[in-house]
Amino acid sequence: DAGVIQSPRHEVTEMGQEVTLRCKPISGHDYLFWYRQTMMRGLELLIYFNNNVPIDDSGMPEDRFSAKMPNASFSTLKIQPSEPRDSAVYFCASSRTQNYGYTFGSGTRLTVV
Amino acid sequence: RKEVEQDPGPFNVPEGATVAFNCTYSNSASQSFFWYRQDCRKEPKLLMSVYSSGNEDGRFTAQLNRASQYISLLIRDSKLSDSATYLCAVNVGNDMRFGAGTRLTVKP
Numbered sequence: 001d002a003g004v005i006q007s008p009r010h011e012v013t014e015m016g017q018e019v020t021l022r023c024k025p026i027s028g029h030d031y032l033f034w035y036r037q038t039m040m041r042g043l044e045l046l047i048y049f050n051n052n053v054p055i056d057d058s059g060m061p062e063d064r065f066s067a068k069m070p071n072a073s074f075s076t077l078k079i080q081p082s083e084p085r086d087s088a089v090y091f092c093a094s095s096r097t098q099n100y101g102y103t104f105g106s107g108t109r110l111t112v113v
Numbered sequence: 114r115k116e117v118e119q120d121p122g123p124f125n126v127p128e129g130a131t132v133a134f135n136c137t138y139s140n141s142a143s144q145s146f147f148w149y150r151q152d153c154r155k156e157p158k159l160l161m162s163v164y165s166s167g168n169e170d171g172r173f174t175a176q177l178n179r180a181s182q183y184i185s186l187l188i189r190d191s192k193l194s195d196s197a198t199y200l201c202a203v204n205v206g207n208d209m210r211f212g213a214g215t216r217l218t219v220k221p
Contacts, residue, residue, distance in 0.1 A: 033208070033209075035211075042211060042212070042213035042214065043157070043200070043211040043213075045208055045209075045210065048208055055207065056207065056208060091156055091157075098204075098207050098208065098209075099144065099145035099204045099209070100145075101147055101159040101162060102157075102159065102202075102209065103159070104156035104157050104158070105156060106155070106156050107156050
């Protein structure tokens with residue numbers, strides 16, 4: 001199994017631009033999670049899906065953030081417009097069940113200048 | 114009070130030492146507990162689950178204390194390769210919340 005695959009690995013963009021992060025979960029994992037990690041706030045849960053349906057998006061910081069999961073093998077996290085304070089590492093993780101150990105992707109390091 | 118709290122460290126120990134980390138959680142209804150390891154500029158990787166009766170995996174021992182609402186990780190005979198940040202994870206409702214991590218450096 002290739003694990004959780006995220007792209008791009010690095011993204012540098014200018015303030016105001018749209019950013020789209022992509023994730024392919026492990027096949028057979030019904031849960032997909034988007035986390036953001038910063039030095040100040042650690043790992044924060046943004047949103048999670050169960051069987052492609054968004055279950056809890058209370059962690060999404062603002063309306064500028066949106067996430068979709070059109071099918072079991074693909075999810076996107078979009079930031080529009082991006083701001084410098086969005087700079088962080090964004091991780092996608094998947095799991096068989098909601099309380100099973102998670103497998104994380106290698107993350108997308110986002111820098112907004 | 115944060116949902117999951119850890120001592121950020123850093124813990125600097127010599128090779129061969131025994132080191133222990135604690136992680137406290139606020140939700141008494143939490144049922145699932147884990148330890149993850151995160152290397153610098155890498156993703157967190159599952160180290161071990163924490164079971165009610167405690168569990169061991171080689172040099173690593175994890176324990177749960179429900180009464181005091183904390184989990185612990187003990188590393189025996191520490192190796193240079195154990196240097197990393199250790200994150201605890203606790204379920205809160207339907208999702209998992211992570212501690213900020215405890216940084217461990219094992220020195221020769």
